[in-house]
Structure formats: C-alpha cells, structure tokens
Amino acid sequence: MHRALFVSEILVEIFVSLNQLPSSTIGWTQSSLTRKSLASLARTCKTFHELAMDLLWAYMPGLRPLFGCVTRLHPMIYDPKSKYSWSRCVDPLAEHEFHQFLRHSSRVRNIVMSTNTYIHLLAALPIETCVFPGLLSLSWMAQRTNPGDLRFFLSPTLRHCCVSELYSDLHHIGTQCAALEDFTVQGHADTAQLSEVVRSCKGLRRLHCAPLDSTAWMHLSTIPTLLEVKILASRNIRYPLDNLDFATFLNLSTLSFRGIEVEAVLALIHHFEFPSLKEFEMYARVLPWAEAEQLFRALSRCKASQTLEHINISSGSRIQGHSGDSLTAVRQFLCFKQLRTLRISAHHSIHLDNDLLFEAMTSWPHIRSLSLLDWHPSTITFRGLFTALRLCPNLYDLQVSVDVRNIDIEPEAESFQHTSLRTLVVGSSELESVNVEVVAHIIFSMLPAVDQVMRASGGVPRLWSDVNKRLEFLRNRSSSAAGRRIAGGVSDPN
Template sequence: MHRALLVSEILVQIFDNLSQPPISEILDTWLPSSTGKSLASLALTCTTFHELAMDLLWCNMLGLRPLLGCVTRLHSVVYDSESVYDRDWSEDVDPLVEHEFHQFLRHSARVRNISISATKFLHLLTTLPIETCVFPNLRSLSWLVQCTEIGDLRFFLPPTLRSCYHISEELQLDMKYIGARCPDMEEFTVYGGSGGVRLSETLRSCKRLKHLQYPPFDSTAWMHLSTIPTLLEVNIFTSRMIHYPGPLDNLDFATFLHLTTLSLSGGIEAASVVAIIQHFKFPSLKKFKVHVRVLPWAEAEQLFRALSLCKASWQTLEHIIISSRNKTQEHTSDSLTAVRQFFCFKELRTLRIYVHRPIYLDDDLLFEAMTTWPHIRLASFSNYHYISRLQELQVLVDARNIDIAPEVESFQHTSLRNLAVDSCELEAVNVEAVARIIYSMLPAVSQVIYSDDGVPRSLHNVNKHLDLLRNKPSSAPDQ
C-alpha cells in the first residue's frame, strides 16, 4: 500500500469523493448501489480502511431496511430477489426480540442522515425499550410520512440531531418529543399541517435554532422566536389561503436582533404581511421575500408603504422580493410613486417587484433609482424579469417615443452587459438610431434580447447594426 494512503487527510478525501453516488443511485431508495458495494469492498480490504469505509457506507440511509437486513432472521427476506419490490413483506413478520436488538443496532451509531418515507417497518421495533437510542449520532432527519402514530419519532430524536424536515398533518403528536430530546436543533422545517399549537412549547427548548420553515403559528410563538439569539432565517409557508395572525394587533413590538432572512409565502394574505411588518423589528434583516397569491394593486401599495415606514428597523435590507402570480384589476395610481417607497433602503442589491402589473420607469426615476441605490445589482419590475453594478437591465420600453435631446449631456454605463427590451411597438422604430444610442451609452452591451415570447425581425436588425458599430476600425464609441 502506498505511503500516501497512510495519511488520514488524504484517505478521507479519497473515500469522501468515492462516497458521492450518481443521481441514478440517489433515486433508488434502498437497493445496494455500486458506491455502496465499493465502500463495502474497501472495508474488507484492511484494518486501515475499515472504520472510515464503514462510517461512509452507513452515513446516509433511506429507510430502515438496510439495518433490518443485519438481523439474521430477516436477512433472506430483506434481500430475497422476489421480495425486494414487495412493499408488504413485513406485515407478517414478528417484531424483533431481545437477542436481535444487538444485530439491528450493530451499525446504527454510524448513521448521520436518515430519510423515512414510510412507517411499514416501524412495528418491528415496538419491542425495543422506550429509552433505546437507536441513532445516537444522527445529525439530520427527514420524516416524509403524512400520518404519524404517537411515539413513532422517539427512536429518531437523539440529542445530536441538528436538522429535522417533517411532513405530517398530525404534527402536534410529535412536537413534545422534538422539543424535549433535541435542544441543539439548528434547522427545523415543517411542511403540512396547520401550524401546531405546541410550537411555542417546542421552540422554548431549541436554544440554538438558526433556520425555521413552518406553517403560520400563533402570536405566542412569534414572541418566543424573537428571544432566540441564534435565529437567522424564518420562512412561513402555507398552501391554503389564510388570514393570519389577528392577535398581533394586541402585541407590543418585538425585536429579532439577528434575523437576516424573512420569507412569507403561499396562501398568506397581504394584510397579514403588513401586520407582521408593523409589529416586529428586524435590525439585521438582509433579505425580505413575500409571495401572495392575490395581490391587488391597492394592497401592494399598502405593503410598499408599510415597508418604507419601518425603514428605521429594516435599514440593513439588501434584497427585497415581492411577487404575486394571480392577475388583478387595472390600477390607476402612479406606479412611479410606489417605486420611490423603496428609496429609503440604501443598501439594496436586489429589488424584484412582480404584481402582475407593469411598472414603467421614466428617465428621471431611473436616474434617481440608480443614484439612490449605489449597490444595486439586480432589479425587476414586471413578469419576473431582472434589472441587473448593474449588469443586467430589463425594463418596459416605449419604443415609439425614443428621443435623445442633442443639448443634453450624454452618459455611459460601462458595467451593463445584458439589455432586454419589452415593447410591442419595436417594429416601428428606427433600428439604426436605436443601435447607435445603445452603442454610445451602453458600450458593454453586445446584443439586445427581447423579453416576450418570439423575437421580432427588427431586433435582429438592431443587433446587426450593433455588430457593425463594434467592428468599426476605431474601438471608441461615437459620442
């Protein structure tokens, strides 16, 4: 054996690369993979390889079947060629007896990440003592079971658990286990259910929580979250339309000192988002994301105004994303005024506003915006299109009224590289004039793209003229 393989750092790197399975094997829930077979062979090669190869072999598990295959009585039925695809083979199998516990737990301490997508094997563990810690070193749990019997989670919640992804309509049955057994939880994601009433009780035990994704919860839980000093990200998601949370109107202000990301999406209503904005302070917030299914323009304006009024406690914001996919009624108010509501956020890198209504920028507003946001990288004002120190710009253009006054001093934006236009009137413009304007003012733009479906012939002509201007003997743009 080469001496380099005796260096633990080198050996770990080699084995770690080997342990990354191809996508085709990740999709297989339990069948032995080529990666697993290679690690098993390495574990049998020599004592130097054994422990590391075994740790990697058992590190990530999809279900309990591999551990059950270690039980002598179950080995043949687990790996029998006719039963491997039989989902009901375990129904007639008796639970483990005492002398089989050691066989089942032989490698469980090596498991770091596990995903449970069915409860069909859990009845085989019913005879295990209630205090048994099946996975003493588990770091991540994905519980993908809709219906959960009380106590099912107890074998999967060691004190070492840091990440828990849970799908269950009956979450309240399991909350007491999560809070009591996993005080060092850092990432807690719950998808499904209506927002367990036990959340506040659970979170009181999670003193190191950093990332939380959860259905809407009550005001007590909100207040408790504000006391967790490690909390960095909160994502509130609901798949159903819900007005929430009314009790916030009676709360005192709460401050989330270290929260950097707040995301509200799904069926939440705009009025509820405004209530959250008005009742909490986020002095460290960098990213604010809202997706509302239905967002009439009047409610959008209220949301923009509420944000601007909270600038004192939101002054660190770098990314604002507000979106709604459902079409709403026409609006008659000034959209330029709405954009100015965001001028108070001087640190903006990203601004994305999609409310299914176009927001046009005139020359003065665009100049004011770029001056106000010195760090802007990406902006979008309609149809999920991006305006990007500033490398991509997508805006609605009134091509019928392109007018560059000769007495006005020209400017150049040398960092803009991508320009997208969206105008049904592009066919009617002087394409040569458009190309010359772009070439003189935006020298880094190599071509113009059309943001709607289909590319008009005139746009090809604009890009053709751009190419001609770029290939002139003099490399300096015309002034």
C-alpha cells in the first residue's frame, strides 16, 4: 500500500470523495456500488476500517440495519421472503444482545424515522441508555408515536431535529439536547405546550413551528444565536399576542409567517426590533387592502428598513376592490435601499406608472426580482420600462404590467440592451389593436435573454402566444445568420 494512504488527512479526502453523491441523491438512496465499496474498504485493512465504517453507518433510514447486527434477528431481516411486519411477533432484545445492536450505533450521525415499528424491540434497554451518542440530526416522521419512543434518540450532541408533531418526549428537549440548533415541528401544536418546549431551548439558530405565545417570543429575543424563525399555521387563525415587552432580536435575519392574521404580525413588528433582518415573508389566505397598508407602513418604520433584502407578501385570493392609494403603498418600500427581492400580490392590484417605476428602480439599485402586478390597464410604457431597467443591471425576474398598445420607442434607434433579465411576466389582459411584430421585435432587440413572455394569471392568451412565436422566429433567424457568418469566416483564406 502506498505510504500516502497512511496519512490520515489524505485518506479522509479520498473516502469522503467516494461517499459524495449528486445533490439529488442522498442518504440510503446512494448507489449500492458506493456502499459496497465502503464495506470492502472496511474489510481491507485496519488502516481503512474505522473511517470506512464511520461513513458506512453515518446515515441510517431507520433501525432495521442496526437490528440486522443482532444474530437472532439477522435471518429474519435479510430473508428474501421476510415481510415488512417481521418484528411484530419477535421478543425484545435480551441483555446479551444489547452490545450487538449498539455495536455501530455510536457511528450514526443522521437518522430518519418513518415508522416506529421496531421500537418495541428496545423495551428492555435501561432507560438511561444513550443509543446514539454521536447523533447530529433526527427526522421523526413516524405516525402513532408512543410516549418514550423518542428517548433513545435525544442525544446530547443532537443539533438538528425535525418532527411531524409535538410529542410528549420533547417536553425538555432543550435541556436534554443542549447543542440543538435547528428545531422543526411540522404539524399543529398546542400553543402553550409548544411555547414551553421552545423556552427550554437556549442555543437555537433556526425554528420552524406553529404559533407561539408572548412568553416564548420574549424568550426567543434573548437567544443571540437565533437567525431564522418561521411560524406556520395549517389554517388561517386569529393569533392574539398580549403582554409583549419591547425587545431586540440582535441577529435574526429571516422572519416568516404563514396562516397568521396581520394583527399578530403587526404586534411583533411594533414591539420588537430586528436590526439584522434580511428576509421577511408573509402569506395570508385573505389580506384586505387596509391591513396590507398597515403592514407596509410598519415594515417601513422598523429598523429593518436598512437591512431588508427580500420581501415576499402574498395572499391566496385577490380582493375585488379597495379604496387605498397603491402608489402611496409602493412608496412605503422605497426606504429599503438593500432590496434584492420584492414580491407583492396581497390585494387586487399594485398600480404603477412610469414615474413610480423609475423612482423605485432608483431606490433599489441591487434589485434582482420584482413582482408588482396591476390587473387593470397599465400606464407603464416601453420607454418607461427601459428607462427604469437602465438603473438595475442585475434584475433577472420582472413581473409588471406594460401598456403594449402604446409603442413609444424605436428599437432600431436604441443601443441599450438589458442582458440580465431572463423572466418577463406581464399582467395586462389580451388587448385589441396590438402590433405583435413590433412588440416581439422590441423584446428581442432590447431583452435578448428573454425567451418568452408569460402572463401572470396563468395561461398564454392569443396575443402573447403570437408574440412568443414571433420571438422564436427572430431568435432562429438570428442564429442561422450567425452560423452563416462563422462558416463564411472559416472558409475565407483572408
């Protein structure tokens, strides 16, 4: 064996490279060839054994592979005729079998539990036994979980925990798992119980869960490591927050709400400061215009106005009318000088004109994605659009309404091209008396990276279908001409 393989750093790089997979393939789904290779390396020599075994057992799709190490259970598990329910009539592990089951459990770093079928086989294990002393990540999706099932998995080293619902075993997870950084509770949970669990966590970085009470929010504001909070309700609920004191989330960068009424979100924005907030997201089933205006105003007045880069506010339905001034509403966002993404679809329409679009782009020099759709006839013209685009060279996704009937630009006389924009979505409905060829030529000449124009409300009406067909024709003709020029240049001896 080459002496370089005795250098642990080199060996680690080789083995880790062998174990690396494409991003679309993870964990147990990795190729059998990779696992067989690691198993073969583990049997090759003592130098390879420990590292290969660590990688081989690092990820576990449940407990079945570990039970396969138990002499009594091995034939049942790996018998081709064995059924999924093989364990139902099997006695729990005896004391002399514990070491066989635990032989490799200390190597497990990531485990995904989709069923608790085999848990009863561990019934005789001493309650203080730490089955996975090195576990870093736990994903528990098992249904009908019994009290005590999770106790074997709550390792002091656990950093990431995702559960399908709030189980009684998690009551003091923050105390049992002091290293916990990421905690996700996917399903509905009692607010008081969930808040008590969250208050036991002292070093969280990310929290995804159902609504919390005021005491839990106050606790979260004291955690300096906290970076991300996402509150998700399965249905639109009224979520009162009382007795909030003023506090600061020093390092929180992401704040997201789904299914929560605006009143609760406003209470949080008014009572807390977010000096490091970069991303704000809110989805409501219905978001009336008056509440949307309150939300816009509150965001613009909080300290996060100097740091916010991504804002996404949306609702599941459009309001048929409103009495507010959408021009004034849009101006509430002009103070966000670091804005990269702004997507607003929380009401019937956001009305823009050339002047406001220009003012917005002047205020957002770093903007990369903008969605402000007006469902009424637009007053943004092509000249207003391209004048604004000159100010935002990094914009790649744009969703606005354009008055395509008003051709106020001559593409042959313009040298400007916006080469970054790739997605153009328009909100204008199908209109009569539109010059399809001129519209297509303008887009082709000045937005060369846009393959086709899409309509926000879904589907492609005849107008835009015709424009896209013309765009495809222009691109094909341009490609053919370029090919002929290249061919002519190659054959020309001069």
